[in-house]
């Protein structure tokens with residue numbers, strides 16, 4: 001009896017949506033390092049910003065969903081914009097907004113955030129300044145799952161960055177971002193998706 005081997009070849013590239021608010025240098029790294037392991041299908045911002053322009057230049061689909069007084073309505077619109085590509089992973093890369101229930105109901109477990117400190121130290125929008133003001137000798141970066149809190153979700157990966165004497169906020173942040181750009185790409189390459197959740201080795 002002939003044995004028939006069935007080989008299923010699937011498109012294994014994970015679909016990624018990136019959320020940005022500003023410069024988008026993490027986004028640039030994510031875009032520049034797309035290989036067969038992931039591809040960016042949409043970039044969504046809460047305002048017109050260089051990150052959106054970067055995405056447009058790269059021929060990636062974009063959407064801008066400006067913040068509204070009604071945060072629930074905004075969360076729903078943001079979720080709808082992202083859902084248009086049904087991504088496996090949502091990356092908040094310099095997205096300066098807290099994601100609420102309307103978004104997390106759909107994307108919790110597959111949304112991750114890059115943060116420029118070693119959480120739980122220095123959560124919030126001023127992590128680099130706060131670390132410098134505190135006088136720590138080592139800070140770094142964290143990628144974590146997004147939950148409804150401010151930088152409180154389960155930690156996925158962390159890398160240290162030494163604070164140097166006389167560092168300005170901009171100098172320290174740039175050294176942290178250099179590490180973040182490598183870290184996020186490595187995580188996206190190695191991520192696996194199971195039952196709508198993203199997992200990391």
Ligand code: GRF
Nearest residue numbers: 023024025026094114115116
């Ligand atoms: C990064 O430090 C990220 O951790 C934080 O915002 C910064 C984004 O930088 N949430 P850029 O806009 O990608 O250059």
